Amino acid sequence: MQDFITIAMPKGRIFEEAADLLREAGYRLPPEFEDSRKLIIDVEEERFRFILAKPMDVPTYVEHGVADLGIAGKDVMLEEERDVYELLDLKISECYLAVAGLPNTKMNDVAPKVATKYPNVAAAYFREQGEQVEIIKLNGSIELAPIIGLSDRIVDIVSTGRTLVENGLVEYERIVDITSRLIVNPVSYRMKDERISDLVDRLTEVIKGSVSR
Ligand SMILES: Nc1ncnc2c1ncn2[C@@H]1O[C@H](COP(=O)(O)OP(=O)(O)OP(=O)(O)O)[C@@H](O)[C@H]1O
Numbered sequence: 727m728q729d730f731i732t733i734a735m736p737k738g739r740i741f742e743e744a745a746d747l748l749r750e751a752g753y754r755l756p757p758e759f760e761d762s763r764k765l766i767i768d769v770e771e772e773r774f775r776f777i778l779a780k781p782m783d784v785p786t787y788v789e790h791g792v793a794d795l796g797i798a799g800k801d802v803m804l805e806e807e808r809d810v811y812e813l814l815d816l817k818i819s820e821c822y823l824a825v826a827g828l829p830n831t832k833m834n835d836v837a838p839k840v841a842t843k844y845p846n847v848a849a850a851y852f853r854e855q856g857e858q859v860e861i862i863k864l865n866g867s868i869e870l871a872p873i874i875g876l877s878d879r880i881v882d883i884v885s886t887g888r889t890l891v892e893n894g895l896v897e898y899e900r901i902v903d904i905t906s907r908l909i910v911n912p913v914s915y916r917m918k919d920e921r922i923s924d925l926v927d928r929l930t931e932v933i934k935g936s937v938s939r
């Protein structure tokens with residue numbers, strides 16, 4: 727396994743787009759790659775080991791060096807603040823983080839509540855705005871919170887905007903644009919420099935091509 731590169735891949739919606747990108751960059755991944763339930767997939771031919779992780783955990787595997795590389799949303803990078811380098815904006819899984827809530831409502835004057843899966847990002851954002859809020863951490867279905875009176879606002883991902891619309895919510899502020907990033911463990915970056923540079927060069931070409939198309 728010595729000369730293998732270990733890549734932490736996020737299970738879920740980024741996975742397929744990331745696999746497509748790697749294939750377009752010329753890497754041969756087996757056809758069953760996307761269908762497997764395995765959490766570790768070795769691709770001998772490319773000397774890659776893939777580990778399939780929860781999206782929010784990808785930077786943790788990379789920081790600890792059990793994965794050399796990883797693919798993570800910028801949202802996850804901002805929330806987790808791990809000690810890893812960001813090598814490349816892969817320009818996939820585009821979305822943004824926004825503040826949303828019920829229409830025509832003000833935040834409660836006393837201890838306004840904000841529900842989110844991103845407590846650190848949300849706290850930093852409201853601190854910068856000079857607003858004191860109570861953060862309520864949820865793990866999904868964030869849009870429920872203002873509807874059932876758990877919070878005044880939410881901080882969550884918006885992509886098409888469909889989830890907000892279908893739940894009668896409106897966007898109040900856009901916080902930051904999000905795409906997925908290629909990240910690397912600092913030690914791996916030094917030790918496996920040549921293979922990582924090659925991967926970055928190949929992906930850069932594909933991304934350039936798809937942006938100009
Ligand atoms: N609706 C969306 N459209 C596009 N990209 C999104 C959307 N929601 C999330 N993303 C991006 O995809 C990443 C992974 O999202 P995904 O929904 O697969 O995982 P998750 O919700 O964090 O995981 P899980 O639901 O398994 O806890 C996010 O970190 C973000 O960068």
Ligand SMILES: O=P(O)(O)OC[C@H]1O[C@H](OP(=O)(O)OP(=O)(O)O)[C@H](O)[C@@H]1O
Binds near residue numbers: 884885886890
């Ligand atoms: O703007 P849209 O295109 O509607 O996408 C936004 C929705 O997608 C994500 O949810 P996800 O599907 O990951 O579900 P969960 O976080 O509630 O589990 C996000 O948390 C929003 O709810």
